Amino acid sequence: MIIQPFLITMNKIQTIFIFILVFSFTTKANKIKSNILLLDSTTTATITFVGDLMGHSTQLKYAMLKDSTYNFKPVYRYVKDYLSQADLTVGNLETVLGGDSINYSGYPLFNSPDEYLTALKYTGFDLLITANNHSLDKGEYGLRRTIEQIKKNNMLYSGTSLTKAERDSVKIIDINGIKLSILSYTYGTNGNRIPKGKEYLINRINFKKIKNDIQKSKEKDADMIIVYYHFGKEYKREPSKYQKEVVDSTLNYGADIIIGSHPHVVQPIKFIDKKDRRTFVAYSLGNFISNQRWRYSNGGVILTIKIKKDFKSGKSIVSNIDYLPTYVFKGKTKYKNEFVIIPSTYYYTSPIYQFFNDSTFKEMLQSFEDTNEKLKSYSDLPVIDK
Numbered sequence: 001m002i003i004q005p006f007l008i009t010m011n012k013i014q015t016i017f018i019f020i021l022v023f024s025f026t027t028k029a030n031k032i033k034s035n036i037l038l039l040d041s042t043t044t045a046t047i048t049f050v051g052d053l054m055g056h057s058t059q060l061k062y063a064m065l066k067d068s069t070y071n072f073k074p075v076y077r078y079v080k081d082y083l084s085q086a087d088l089t090v091g092n093l094e095t096v097l098g099g100d101s102i103n104y105s106g107y108p109l110f111n112s113p114d115e116y117l118t119a120l121k122y123t124g125f126d127l128l129i130t131a132n133n134h135s136l137d138k139g140e141y142g143l144r145r146t147i148e149q150i151k152k153n154n155m156l157y158s159g160t161s162l163t164k165a166e167r168d169s170v171k172i173i174d175i176n177g178i179k180l181s182i183l184s185y186t187y188g189t190n191g192n193r194i195p196k197g198k199e200y201l202i203n204r205i206n207f208k209k210i211k212n213d214i215q216k217s218k219e220k221d222a223d224m225i226i227v228y229y230h231f232g233k234e235y236k237r238e239p240s241k242y243q244k245e246v247v248d249s250t251l252n253y254g255a256d257i258i259i260g261s262h263p264h265v266v267q268p269i270k271f272i273d274k275k276d277r278r279t280f281v282a283y284s285l286g287n288f289i290s291n292q293r294w295r296y297s298n299g300g301v302i303l304t305i306k307i308k309k310d311f312k313s314g315k316s317i318v319s320n321i322d323y324l325p326t327y328v329f330k331g332k333t334k335y336k337n338e339f340v341i342i343p344s345t346y347y348y349t350s351p352i353y354q355f356f357n358d359s360t361f362k363e364m365l366q367s368f369e370d371t372n373e374k375l376k377s378y379s380d381l382p383v384i385d386k
Helices: 003-040 057-063 080-084 114-123 139-152 164-168 207-219 241-253 344-348 358-375
Strands: 042-053 088-093 127-129 156-158 172-175 178-186 224-230 257-261 269-273 278-282 287-289 299-310 316-332 337-343
Touching (some): 114 139, 207 224, 207 241, 241 278, 287 337
Parallel strands (some): 042 287, 088 127, 178 224
Antiparallel strands (some): 172 178, 316 337
16 A cells, blocks of 8 residues: 555656656757748748829819818829738838928929828838938928828838937838848939038938948848939939949949939839849839829839848848839819829720820820830830739
């Protein structure tokens, strides 16, 4: 009677020992399996870029409601799905949000209602480029308030800063495990002077600073470094010598992708092979929304770049690029006078746009052909056709 409990105890100990042993091996095996899966797995991030988001006077007029508020959301109704499905959607905000204490205005000194920004948020924009020649149209106050409104809408921005400390830091955006550094710079500010001692407010194209920012991005383990430039000659469909020099230097510093705006027309896109990697540049994405009604400026492009990261090698590459040409309609719809961005690839689905006439269809078709021809002049990239 004394031995039985001891035998039971020994059995319990053996059982516990076996359980611990099995659990230990199982846990280690799961960890090894997990590590193998992690090392062998890949992840992707889809980034969509558009060009200039303008705020001309007629755009403000058409967006005004009877109660003197504004609604810009209908402008994007035919492209919202394309923009909102990306992991990150980026556009160049070429206006400021100075508030209603300053008169709203279009060219040459832009100031748009706050509803302009809420429409962008609603449409799917995540990050706005704020370094361009109109950033100081309403002075330091307008620049600062624009940043504050962007932050209020839980959106990101690149190119302007509230403090020197912010300017000197480099922001890393993590999307699906891919670390992105998105930098932006402008050639100038239309003669609007940057307050003395506050050069940090806006990023000007300065090779020393650009090189330093790219180096900081590398030190923060950025997987992909993207630089958005506001540069070039207005209405010129080919990149200038200056644009090419800036692009070449920036790629040599270590940037992977360069996107451009300012010419208000679409310029070529191309891959550029470097010794250690393949890079990509889009010299100008044209106007996404504006009141510039002439040929080449009445359209733009939605450019979508897919980035793929291999956890085992630690390398990230541009795995796919496609684009969707767009056309800006201005005129009477069944609702009112409107500006509407329309995929120009849909010129053959006329019933969807009952407010179009023959002249408008021809103009949109011309816009599609112009954009498609220019974008395929350097690289044969796929166009989205549905």
